[in-house]
Amino acid sequence: MSDDSRNILEVRELRVRAGERIILDGLSLSVRAGEVHAIMGPNGSGKSTLTGVLAGRPGLEVLSGSATYLGRDLLAMPPEERARAGLFLAFQYPVEIPGVNNVYLMKASLNALRRHRGEPELDAFEFLNLVRARLGAMRMDESLLNRGVNEGFSGGEKKRNEILQMSLLEPTLALLDETDSGLDIDALKLVAEGVNALRSPARAIVLVTHYQRLLDHVVPDRVHVLAGGRIVRSGGRELALELERRGYDWIQDGTAAA
């Protein structure tokens, strides 16, 4: 990476509380355009809180620190503004919303982003053509479009639906919260293809994952280990492989020793 490459996300010394517990405790992270970062860590280390606080999930209280997105104070923006500015969160547990049509939400969402960018909205016909093309790539059944959002979807269908939305919205910063968990190998490959298709010099991707297997298909530029609410180690791809071999205890023991 050259020094003048764009800084997409800059998180500094972030401390976040959920209820009575401090979940993030001085987390710092820098993500530049074109990069794919993987954030790994044991359960309860704060991975979902990190993506949540960046996307604006309610119920998380920022105690101190900052998060800057494309030079703007991310934490001061309501969730919808973050989305319109190009931030996308693929949920670990996509919520079911019966009564809100899936394809309708995608269209409303894409057009909200396009309006924000000053681009003309897509009409129903243009949108359907676009979504059908992406649907094929995700090998999703067209019937899923006209169901309620995630309503009655299998776990894998929900995750693919998240990736479908991501591919339609073409975010500048994509946060994927354990999108790989609970997927069989075929679905995992589809998700990886979706993520790889999004890779570009103008974008950045943060993959939060418990396991390294997604990283066999999406090769990260940087790997971070999150433990105790902060990043305790960063490295290249080989760090993920080492974690796989030695387990998280190795890192946590290492932290304790350090």
Next chain:
Amino acid sequence: MTAASAIDRIAATHARLAPLLPGGPEWAHRRGRALATLVGRGLPDRRDENWKYLDHARLAGYEFGVVARPAVDPAALAAARLPLEGACRLVIVDGRFDAALSGGEPLAGVTHEDIGALLGREPAAAHELLRLPADDADDRFAVMADAFTDGGVVIRIAAGSSSPRPLHLLHVASAMRPAAHHARLVIAVGAGAKLVLVEEFLSLGDAAVFANLAAELAIGAAADVEHLRLHRRNPEAVQVETWDARLGAGGSYRQHLVALGGGIIRSNFRLALAGEGAACRLAGLFLADGKRQVDIHTQVEHCAPRTRTEQDFRGIATGRGRGAINGRIVMRPAARGADANQSIRNLLLSPLAEINARPQLEIHVDDVRCRHGATTGTLDPAQLFYLRSRGLDEATARNLLTFAFCQDVLAGMPLPVVRDFVATRVADILPDVELMREQA
């Protein structure tokens, strides 16, 4: 004003009006007895378990006198009512059947009779025909209707007749100043007949009208009735209704109650599943915005083997709106193998809004299945966040979720024109959001 003074005013109106009403000495006697019963029992109040959520002080403030009925402009009515293509139309104006405004396309096997005319011509037959009120403490407004009976309509559907076109029954409140009116309605559906009935309650003008309906519905064996009921009166209007319905063996009855207008709506709907295998679905959707109060009471009695009930109610309250849903299901000893499923879900959108839900099961036989669930809550924060994380602003997300909440009841409605109308009205009542209208 207190309930006591309301009763006094009702009695005074009765004394003035009774000598002018049709039906001869027989009906004079019946009305007098009804008034005495009403005065004896008094209007319901907060101490009555089944009436405790109604704003009785507000109700007692209404005018119970009767004013001259203004002529209704047919063009104004045509513009105000639902545009139902090919419907046969029967119109009740301020409690009386209006032959001139009725019309549309006749339906094979459907006949009607003006109760006002019947009272004058054959008082004894009218006496036989009109069975309400029953001897039930909840029937006090039916007692009131009996005391003032002067009109309404009887609708008969011949056995075996069937039409895909709807029967459109309009209850029009035309008064330009506060007034009360009382209507009688009798619907008899013959064995094996099929009927799509759309009842619409609307106001022409913005007067604070107190409207009272006593209705009787008898559905014969193996008959099939879809019944849409749409309340959309002005925000000052009161509608109180007492229904006594009966469903024969193998019959099917599906009601879709939608309350989007009016100031106070109190609906008492009592249904007996009298014959083996009779099946009903009672679905309802109300939106209590502004100061609207919607108070829905249903009672389904399973009196025969293998009878079935599906109940699905959705209530939304916002502003100072208030709602109450009381769903009582009774399994009589003869109801072996019966099945009842009741779902009541309510949504509160403002801190001053209130909805009370009360499921009641009364089971006198072992071999039955009954399930019920009632929830009252606010919009789901996880769903709101999901929509906002996709770029939808908070107001749009809230309205979309509110609209989604209505979908189950909307989706079950049989006539697309009515369904679309209701969906659009719901979208209109919620703050102005283009997106929802698009989804509607």
